[in-house]
Amino acid sequence: MTATEEEARRRDAGDPGHRDLFHIPPATGGDFAETAYFAGNSLGLQPKATVPELLADLDDWARLGVEGHLEAGRPWLPYHELLTATAARLVGALPTEAVVMNSLTVNLHLLMVSFYRPAGGRTQILIEDTAFPSDSYAVRSQARFHGLDPDTTVVRLAGGEDVLAYLRERGERVALVLLGGVNYLTGELMDIPAITRAGHDAGAVVGWDLAHAAGNVSLRLHDWDVDFAAWCSYKYLNSGPGALAGAFVHERHLADPALPRFEGWWSTDPATRFEMTPVARPPATADAWQISNPPIFSMGPVRTSLEIFDRIGMDALRARSLRLTGYLRGLLDEVVPGRPLVVVTPREPERHGCQLSVRIGDGRAGDVTRRLRHEHGVIADAREPDVVRFAPVPLYSTYHDCWRAARALAATVKEV
C-alpha cells in the first residue's frame, strides 16, 4: 500500500468531521488507543450529549412523578413531537408525514396493515433476494395473515434492474414492493425514485425499509412520492441498541378514511385523548399510526441524535461520506489485487452509501473480523460466510481510520 499515514492525517486536518461529539471505544489491539470503528451500520456510537440529556429526563421523573406529563422540562405527553420535525427533515418528509415509534419490524407490520391489501389477482409482494431476514419473515407472515401461500406470494428478485423488469412484465400481480433503500449486505443504494415510479405505474404500493439509508444518504421521501417507509435509529442514527424507529406515510394517504389501521389511545387526536371516549378520532398525520404512549427514556437518545443530524445537515454529511468512502475505496483498490478479495459494493457514487462490503474468497469472514479487531483495533463486521462490511461514518470516522482498516486487511488476508 503506497498511501501513507501522514497523508491520511493531512486529510483529517482538512476535513475533520464531528468525532468530538462521540464516545469512541478504546482499542483492544493494535498500535492506537482508539478503535477504528466501521460498524456504525450495525450499531452507531454514543453521542456525548446522550447521557446528560437522558439524566435530565430521568430527574424530572424523580422530581415530579406523574406531574411530569405536563410539567417536565420536556413534558412527556407531547414528547414524541420533539422528534418529529428533525426526523422529517432527515428523510425529506413533511412534519405531518413522519413519526418516531416502536421498532423497525413492528413499524413495517403496522404499515403493511394499511398498505398491503391483496385483492383479486394482485397479491404479490416483491422483495430483494438479499433482503434482511427480519423483512423476509415479516412479509411471509403478512401473506399468511391474509390466508395466502408465502411461497408464491413473496417474490424474491436479485436487484433493482430485476425489480423494474418484473414490474414491467408482470406488474399487474404485484400488490406491494418492499425493498431496502440501501442493501444491508452489499451496500448498494437503490434508485428509490425510479423504482417507486415504476411500482406506481404498475398499480402497486411502494414501501421502503430505510434501516441502512436513514442517516446515511440524502432522502426526499415526499418528493419521490414514496407510499410508506420505516427505519431504525440504532445504526447510522446513533440512538443506542434497540432504539425507537421511524415511520413515514405520504401525505396523500393521511386523510384516507378507507385505509385499515391498528389503533390505540395514542392514535387519537391529543386534544380529545383524555375525554376517554369509546371511538378514536385520529389526526390526519402519521401520528395516527401510533398505538401506545411512548417510552420517554428511549425517546431521549433518539431526540439527542436527531438534533445532531439536524444541526449539521444530511447533505453536508453525505458530501463528506462520499469523500471518506471514496478514500477507503482507493486504498482497497491497492489492497485487493493479488488477494482473494472483491469489493462487491457498486462503485458509482449514486449507487452506494458509506458502506463498502468486501467478499473474502476463501470464506471465514468471522475469522477476519476477529483478527482485525484483536490484532489491529479495527471493528468491522462479518456477514457469514464471506462478507466483511466497512462503514466509514461521516460524523465520526476519520481518514486515518480508513488507512488503518486497509493496512489491517492487507496484513490479515495474505496475498496468494
Ligand SMILES: *Cc1c(COP(=O)(O)O)cnc(C)c1O
Ligand atoms: C437492522 C435491520 C432490521 C432490524 O429490525 P428490528 O426490527 O429493528 O430488529 C430490519 N431490516 C433491515 C433491512 C435492517 O437492516
